[in-house]
Amino acid sequence: MSETYTFSDPRLSTLDGFRVEITSEKQRADVILDRPPLNVISMAARDQLRLVFEALDEDERVRIIVLSGMGEHFSSGGNIKGFMEASPEHVSKLAWNIAAPSRCSKPVIAANRGYTFGVGFEISLACDFRIVSETCRYALPEQKLGQIPGSGGSARLQKIIGVTRTKDIVMRSKRIAGKTALDWGIATECVADSDLESTVDALVDELLEFSPLAQRTAKKMLNDTDDAFLTTAIELEGLNYSRLRQSEDFREGVEAFHEKRKANFTGR
Structure with missing residues (x-):
């Protein structure tokens, strides 16, 4: 409502x-x-x-x-x-x-x-x-x-x-x-x-099914690299990937994948 x-x-x-x-x-x-x-x-x-x-x-x-x-x-x-x-x-x-x-x-x-x-x-x-x-x-x-x-x-x-x-x-x-x-x-x-x-x-x-942290990261990365050189965009993508690698949401996503269940993302 x-x-x-x-x-x-x-x-x-x-x-x-x-x-x-x-x-x-x-x-x-x-x-x-x-x-x-x-x-x-x-x-x-x-x-x-x-x-x-x-x-x-x-x-x-x-x-x-x-x-x-x-x-x-x-x-x-x-x-x-x-x-x-x-x-x-x-x-x-x-x-x-x-x-x-x-x-x-x-x-x-x-x-x-x-x-x-x-x-x-x-x-x-x-x-x-x-x-x-x-x-x-x-x-x-x-x-x-x-x-x-x-x-x-x-x-x-x-x-x-x-x-x-x-x-x-x-x-x-x-x-x-x-x-x-x-x-x-x-x-x-x-x-x-x-x-x-x-x-x-x-x-x-x-x-709503996706990680809010991953969504925010993807949006900012794509906006920031829209007018960047390809090499710069690839570098920023790698840095953001590495940062998300440390997130609780990524850990939850991997565990949910292997356990064949729906992930419960919290945005952390």
């Missing part, structure tokens, strides 16, 4: 256009964009989303975080008027705020359906897994405003699909369907719209 998450930080006493729920028995937190009908993400919400992910990262009750949107659309993007009202200094921090899911040590799943535009796409790209429905449409439409993506969208996308396809999306404000996103490696999985929630639920259950 999920319940409303309560934050101690007074800056999160009233959330702007989204809500957070926790399901303790599943060790799961849900960050749900909830400003119908298009779940526009305000400037204030960007600041709060960073604080929320940082708080959830520190909460020992939470193992997995799911980011989703209410209704037919994940998010049509940001509040356009807000860009003109914000100071240049504030705008310069947008990418740091939206990168919060990537910095979070825990697995973060984005559940995308319908419009997933602008900052909605960018924050999804900062997540570890993107489960999309067949109705999902990804886009970075900033060129239509005489702008470029400002929260890491083009940079992350280029890492995933290369410069040619990224130029096609960014410079033409092109919309990419969920199936195409899967084929291009943007999406982790593409499912029927009616199956989106159950597919995300199944992924949460699957991730």
Whole structure:
């Protein structure tokens, strides 16, 4: 049974256009964009989303975080008027705020359906897994405003699909369907719209079976080596492997394997 998450930080006493729920028995937190009908993400919400992910990262009750949107659309993007009202200094921090899911040590799943535009796409790209429905449409439409993506969208996308396809999306404000996103490696999985929630639920259950320590280590290692030389990445992989070799979870995993039973990982 999920319940409303309560934050101690007074800056999160009233959330702007989204809500957070926790399901303790599943060790799961849900960050749900909830400003119908298009779940526009305000400037204030960007600041709060960073604080929320940082708080959830520190909460020992939470193992997995799911980011989703209410209704037919994940998010049509940001509040356009807000860009003109914000100071240049504030705008310069947008990418740091939206990168919060990537910095979070825990697995973060984005559940995308319908419009997933602008900052909605960018924050999804900062997540570890993107489960999309067949109705999902990804886009970075900033060129239509005489702008470029400002929260890491083009940079992350280029890492995933290369410069040619990224130029096609960014410079033409092109919309990419969920199936195409899967084929291009943007999406982790593409499912029927009616199956989106159950597919995300199944992924949460699957991730909970693994060692939380190994999960955190894998996420950080992969993020840290994304732009590293191959030799550096291999060296860091070996060092992290050696560190986990000393963990209680690895010992439990080996013993469970030989005893043909389910491992009981504790994150130590």
